[in-house]
Amino acid sequence: MLERIIFSLLFLLRLSLLVRGSALTTAISANERLCFYADVDKAGEKIGFYFAVQSGGSFDIDFDIKDPNDKILLDGQRERQGDYVLTANTVGEYAFCFENDMSTLTEKLIDFDIMVESEPRREAPAKPGQIASRLVP
Template identity: 25%
Template structure:
């Protein structure tokens, strides 16, 4: 009985501490276009929801993992501000989901442990928000790298073309010289044979 009460007190303190940390993180500006990482204790038989403010032009990636607790599984749902369920996982130990929000507002990230009546779970999750500008900037960087590769390949191609052309011409000249020499030698041989015969 004493151990159960002590575990409930520890769980309550951990929950209070995690809520405090989340509040401080959100207060310090972990809003849009920021990464947020969070670890919390999900009590048995309960559901916990967190909110992430997102604008329409952002892309949101949510990654979660159950790191402690019996079964290492939770349910997960990502719900839009208008109440539409965008993602739904049932009894999974981890997951990664990327969504492109179509509306502004607070998206709900809900973790469900209601199916477990005895075991609490420790869950880690992370959200990443990328704006369209960041996507365009990343695309521009990739295109710059590809242009550099293309310039290098073009230089190598032109250099190789010059070498191939030079050696081809040289081989052609050598073959021409060998052919002329062979024809001259055969003519001299036949001329010498005629002189001997006469």
């Protein structure tokens, strides 16, 4: 249990140092709920979430994603894997939780990835033969 707490704290530390993506593997014991968190700095950022159950039981897990207001954005039961992209409409901390309460004895091993990224607006490229100009204040 202490190992999981330390792991979660290290994960949050990485996020606070502006690491915008992370690929992780975690074990979830029987009857356990384990959550990971990602901060969104501005509305409109994209959140990528991927997971795959690597071992344990029927290779399935329950999950949910909640926004900073504790509203469930996405959930699934007995899923083997998932790959989702969401738009963050609210600034703050998003929760990504796995729950292994359907299992009474079996630990599950899960690979997952949470990414938060800004999508900078790009200028349209100049047409062939035209010179791009920029306004200087």
